[in-house]
Amino acid sequence: MVSERPKHAEIADDLRDLITRGMLAPGDPLPPEHELCDTYGASRGTVRRALAALAGEGLVTNGQGRARHVRHDRRLTFHASSSESRAALEERRARGIDAWVADVEAHGGHPSQQITITIEQPPAEIAELLQLPAGDLAAARRRLRLIDGHPHNLNTSWYPRWIAEGTPIMQPADVPQGVSVLLADLRHAQTRYVDKVTARMPDPDETRRLRIGSGVPVMVHTRTGYAGDDPVRVAVTVWPADRAQIVFELPA
Amino acid sequence: MVSERPKHAEIADDLRDLITRGMLAPGDPLPPEHELCDTYGASRGTVRRALAALAGEGLVTNGQGRARHVRHDRRLTFHASSSESRAALEERRARGIDAWVADVEAHGGHPSQQITITIEQPPAEIAELLQLPAGDLAAARRRLRLIDGHPHNLNTSWYPRWIAEGTPIMQPADVPQGVSVLLADLRHAQTRYVDKVTARMPDPDETRRLRIGSGVPVMVHTRTGYAGDDPVRVAVTVWPADRAQIVFELPA
DNA sequence: GAGTGGTCTAGACCACGTC
DNA sequence: ACGTGGTCTAGACCACTCA
Numbered sequence: 150m151v152s153e154r155p156k157h158a159e160i161a162d163d164l165r166d167l168i169t170r171g172m173l174a175p176g177d178p179l180p181p182e183h184e185l186c187d188t189y190g191a192s193r194g195t196v197r198r199a200l201a202a203l204a205g206e207g208l209v210t211n212g213q214g215r216a217r218h219v220r221h222d223r224r225l226t227f228h229a230s231s232s233e234s235r236a237a238l239e240e241r242r243a244r245g246i247d248a249w250v251a252d253v254e255a256h257g258g259h260p261s262q263q264i265t266i267t268i269e270q271p272p273a274e275i276a277e278l279l280q281l282p283a284g285d286l287a288a289a290r291r292r293l294r295l296i297d298g299h300p301h302n303l304n305t306s307w308y309p310r311w312i313a314e315g316t317p318i319m320q321p322a323d324v325p326q327g328v329s330v331l332l333a334d335l336r337h338a339q340t341r342y343v344d345k346v347t348a349r350m351p352d353p354d355e356t357r358r359l360r361i362g363s364g365v366p367v368m369v370h371t372r373t374g375y376a377g378d379d380p381v382r383v384a385v386t387v388w389p390a391d392r393a394q395i396v397f398e399l400p401a
Numbered sequence: 402m403v404s405e406r407p408k409h410a411e412i413a414d415d416l417r418d419l420i421t422r423g424m425l426a427p428g429d430p431l432p433p434e435h436e437l438c439d440t441y442g443a444s445r446g447t448v449r450r451a452l453a454a455l456a457g458e459g460l461v462t463n464g465q466g467r468a469r470h471v472r473h474d475r476r477l478t479f480h481a482s483s484s485e486s487r488a489a490l491e492e493r494r495a496r497g498i499d500a501w502v503a504d505v506e507a508h509g510g511h512p513s514q515q516i517t518i519t520i521e522q523p524p525a526e527i528a529e530l531l532q533l534p535a536g537d538l539a540a541a542r543r544r545l546r547l548i549d550g551h552p553h554n555l556n557t558s559w560y561p562r563w564i565a566e567g568t569p570i571m572q573p574a575d576v577p578q579g580v581s582v583l584l585a586d587l588r589h590a591q592t593r594y595v596d597k598v599t600a601r602m603p604d605p606d607e608t609r610r611l612r613i614g615s616g617v618p619v620m621v622h623t624r625t626g627y628a629g630d631d632p633v634r635v636a637v638t639v640w641p642a643d644r645a646q647i648v649f650e651l652p653a
Numbered sequence: 654g655a656g657t658g659g660t661c662t663a664g665a666c667c668a669c670g671t672c
Numbered sequence: 673a674c675g676t677g678g679t680c681t682a683g684a685c686c687a688c689t690c691a
Contacts, residue, residue, distance in 0.1 A: 155660065165604075181676065192662045194446075197677085205602030205618070213677050214669030224599070230651050329653075344649040347476070348600035348620045348642035350457030352417075363678085366457070366618030366642070368600045374653070390600035390618070397596040397649050399482050401581075401626070407679065433657065444681045449658085465658055466688030615659085 160189050160199035168208050168219055179209060179217040205364035207391035212362065220391065225301070227252050227388070229344060229370065230397040247327055249294060249304075258296040264321040265291045268310065275307050278373050278383045288313035293358060300359045303387040312337055312381055328382070332374075337381045339374035346370050346395060351387070359389055366390045412441050412451035420460050420471055431461060431469040457616035459643035464614065475644065477553070479504050481596060481622065482649040499579055501546060501556075510548040516573040517543045520562065527559050530625050530635045540565035545610060552611045555639040564589055564633055580634070584626075589633045591626035598622050598647060603639070611641055618642045 154162075167173045180188070185196045200217065203209045210218045228248060231238070241251055253260040271279065271287040281287060290313075292304045306328070308318060317324045317331060324331055332338060351359070351367045361367070367387050374382040388395070406414075419425045432440070437448045452469065455461045462470045480500060483490070493503055505512040523531065523539040533539060542565075544556045558580070560570060569576045569583060576583055584590060603611070603619045613619070619639050626634040640647070 157660080183676095192664095194663095195661060198660090200677095202602055206604070207601055211677075212669090214671080214675085216676065226597075230649065339653045341653055342649075342651045344651060345646055346598050346620065346649075347646045348618045349459055350454055350616065350618065352458070364602065366600045366602065368598065368620070394597055394599040397482065397594075397598075397651075399594045399596060399649075401591045401593055409679080435657095444683095446682090447680060450679090452658095463658075464688085466656085466690080468657065468689095 156189070156191055157195050157198040157202070160185070160191060160196060161202045163189075164199065164203055165206075165208065168203075173219050175219050175221040177219045179219070181216065201364035204362045205366065207365070210362065211364075212360075223392070225252060225256055225258075225296070225393045226396055227393055228396050228398070229372075230342075230399065242327055242330055247329075249302075253296055256296075259298075261295045261298070262323075263293045263295070264323075266319055266321050267291070271307050275383050275385075278371070279307060279309055279380050281309060286310055288319060290318060301392060302389070303355065303359060305385045307383040307385075308381070332376075332381060337376045337379075339376055339381060341375050343373045343375070344370065344397075345373075348390065351389070355387055359387070361389050362391070368393065368395065370395055408441070408443055409447045409450040409454070412437070412443060412448060413454045415441075416451065416455060417458075417460065420455075425471050427471050427473040429471045431471070433468065453616040456614050457618065459617065462614065463616075472643070477504060477508055477510075477548070477645045478648055479640070479645055480648050480650070481624075482594075482651065494579055494582055499581075501554075505548055508548075511550075513547045513550070514575075515545045515547070516575075518571055518573050519543070523559055527635050527637075530623070531559060531561055531632050533561060538562055540571060542570060553644060554641070555607065555611060557637045559635045559637075560633070584628075584633060589628045589631075591628055591633060593627050595625045595627070596622065596649075597625075600642065603641070607639055611639070613641050614643070620645065620647065622647055 164173075164179070173179070179185075179200075182193055182196050182200070185191075186193055189196065200209065200211070204211045208220060210220050231248070250260045267289045268286050269289055270284070271281065271289070275287065276283070276285065279287060288308045288310055290306045290308070293300060294302050294304060312332075312335065313319055316335065318328065329339060347369045348366050349369065351361050351365070355361065355367060367389050370386045370388065372384045372386075373380050374384070416425075416431070425431070431452075434445055434448050434452070437443075438445055441448065452461065452463070456463045460472060462472050483500070502512045519541045520538050521541055522536070523533065523541070527539065528535065528537065531539060540560045540562055542558045542560070545552060546554050546556055564584075564587065565571055568587065570580065581591060599621045600618050601621065603613050603617070607613065607619060619641050622638045622640065624636045624638075625632050626636070
């Protein structure tokens with residue numbers, strides 16, 4: 150055998166097979182690490198490396214003090230661009246239900262959020278998207294969004310100061326009619342979006358606030374809303390990859 | 402100090418700061434691991450864990466035998482849904498330039514691809530999207546797409562057999578006029594797409610074929626093309642997260 | 654061949670959850 | 673109190689790259 154796979158990869162493959170073939174069903178606990186060490190004749194570090202890979206693929210849970218379990222697929226489908234009819238969309242907006250809340254409720258969960266508002270200098274990337282001169286401040290509306298009380302994603306919306314100041318956007322509470330309607334009332338109705346999707350490993354702050362298991366990546370969804378050619382809002386949503394998928398419905 | 406951050410996180414934070422503040426510029430080599438061990442008074446495992454996090458965030462390169470370097474941002478922007486005019490789109494399609502090739506050339510790179518064709522039983526998820534009865538076979542057209550000779554992404558398109566068989570789709574070569582035009586000629590013109598984006602850690606096969614650095618996640622972009630209500634194609638693209646971002650341009 | 658990162662081991666101690 | 677996973681150490685050997 151000239152080119153053997155690394156041992157941690159072999160272990161991961163084996164466990165992955167057990168899961169995908171149903172020998173280990175969703176909800177089942179995995180054997181404890183020391184037992185896997187015996188089974189595979191590997192040290193704990195090697196076993197943990199294999200388990201980290203499975204966690205990163207979203208197949209197993211992990212958390213200090215708790216046994217690992219095969220994960221139920223509980224990914225929330227978030228509709229970033231829906232084919233719902235114009236009328237249904239207007240109706241939903243009129244009730245002040247944003248797209249995330251609608252998706253969570255369709256999924257049978259109970260959404261909530263914690264809001265903090267700041268005025269600060271935006272990161273360079275945000276300033277560029279908002280076409281703000283260097284050094285200009287922007288309003289940041291940060292929402293930690295939870296489902297059934299558990300942290301689910303982080304949403305930060307950035308607005309130029311002159312748009313947000315003196316409006317309900319600056320209140321750390323729900324905007325009753327929703328921000329899209331509010332912007333329209335303020336004569337900044339968004340006419341088009343540019344959505345950018347990337348992925349990376351979470352930074353330590355995200356890991357802590359979203360309680361992300363080690364090895365699980367995040368998707369970063371950045372939506373820039375334009376009123377004509379003027380950017381009026383940049384919304385950055387950080388989705389742990391094991392909890393969400395983003396769907397766009399598009400005409401050909 | 403009651404709640405101290407883990408040491409690997411402190412090290413990662415420190416190095417991240419050096420990079421984002423420009424003390425370490427793109428292209429600069431990082432100090433070797435043993436030197437970082439001395440600097441931070443940590444063991445090699447701990448230092449490596451910090452470095453893996455930075456690699457996962459796309460900040461540094463890694464590869465056996467080579468020093469780590471601060472990464473240039475060389476992310477390709479892939480336009481999954483563009484606001485290019487109807488006419489420009491038709492013109493591009495007429496030349497048989499698919500969206501990926503157009504984006505690579507706009508970026509100044511030279512695209513190429515390696516194609517393999519199989520007829521096989523599709524994974525359950527694909528069969529469901531294509532609305533195929535259990536056990537039915539499908540045509541798989543796998544493309545390893547390269548930029549300037551370096552692997553960049555993996556694209557697998559699945560077609561129901563009755564659509565693909567006996568057409569140029571089954572040839573392991575470029576489809577001169579592009580698959581979209583071909584499908585239209587075959588009276589299966591796609592009228593709408595449903596795009597799904599998720600992220601996860603790469604599996605071992607992807608790691609090998611795409612030469613993905615350890616700790617770097619992938620985005621998985623699944624496009625289902627419908628002719629009316631009938632799915633005619635499922636295209637799954639695997640993008641290493643440090644090499645690509647996906648952009649959707651949308652009406653509000 | 655020297656230097657780099659990739660893999661692995663065998664131990665240790667700590668933090669958390671459950672009983 | 674016990675068992676779990678989370679962190680860390682100090683060593684070892686191997687595979688690769690580059691001068």
